[in-house]
Amino acid sequence: MKGLAYIHPVLAGVTVLLLGYVGSLGLRARNDRRHAREYLERHARLAPIMYTLILISWAAGFLSTWLLRRDLELASSAHFRIGVALVVVLSGGALSSRWMHRSTIRALHPWCGVAAMLLAAAQVFFGLQITP
Numbered sequence: 001m002k003g004l005a006y007i008h009p010v011l012a013g014v015t016v017l018l019l020g021y022v023g024s025l026g027l028r029a030r031n032d033r034r035h036a037r038e039y040l041e042r043h044a045r046l047a048p049i050m051y052t053l054i055l056i057s058w059a060a061g062f063l064s065t066w067l068l069r070r071d072l073e074l075a076s077s078a079h080f081r082i083g084v085a086l087v088v089v090l091s092g093g094a095l096s097s098r099w100m101h102r103s104t105i106r107a108l109h110p111w112c113g114v115a116a117m118l119l120a121a122a123q124v125f126f127g128l129q130i131t132p
């Protein structure tokens, strides 16, 4: 049974790598005008998959702590709170992506993404401290 507790850290680790890649595509599109179209298409295609995996990772972490990690207190760690913040800012990214034709939204959207990438780095750090 203990092995099941590794599902969340591994899934979430892969998801964070995908988040970094998706974010880098968005940022590269701004700095490399020649390939911008191509990068943005890939960004827009992969981002919803990454967002879904983040939601699944969050739920898996919660369930894993609740059902398998009796040694941890549920919903009281820094890892838990940063996880909530990560879901909130990425939801901002996902929502804002529907109105990218408006220039204010277009300017705001990448900041949700940058915040998500910083939070994800912190999330890995705090996650590694509670590995089974």
Ligand code: HEM
Pocket: 004, 005, 006, 007, 008, 009, 010, 012, 013, 015, 016, 054, 055, 057, 058, 059, 060, 061, 062, 063, 064, 065, 069, 072, 073, 074, 075, 076, 077, 079, 080, 083, 084, 086, 087, 120, 123, 124, 127, 128, 130, 131, 132
């Ligand atoms: C490499 C990245 C990560 C590692 C190593 C990691 C590790 C862990 C570990 C070891 C646990 C305890 C449960 C268990 O042993 O399975 C946990 C819980 C949790 N994780 Fe992660 N995690 C990572 C990324 C994430 C991400 C990206 C999210 C959010 C989307 C997240 C959200 C949560 C939540 C909500 C809990 C429950 C915490 C609590 O109730 O206190 N984790 N994580």
Ligand code: HEM
Pocket: 019, 020, 022, 023, 024, 026, 027, 029, 030, 040, 041, 043, 044, 047, 048, 051, 090, 093, 094, 097, 098, 100, 106, 109, 110, 112, 113, 114, 116, 117
């Ligand atoms: C990882 C964090 C993210 C970063 C750093 C990021 C960054 C960016 C950047 C810089 C742009 C280009 C803006 C411009 O044209 O000037 C962009 C566009 C876009 N992003 Fe994101 N983004 C992130 C997450 C997301 C998410 C979660 C979604 C949706 C679920 C999303 C969907 C889109 C869409 C649809 C566009 C417009 C693409 C187009 O014009 O063809 N992004 N993003």
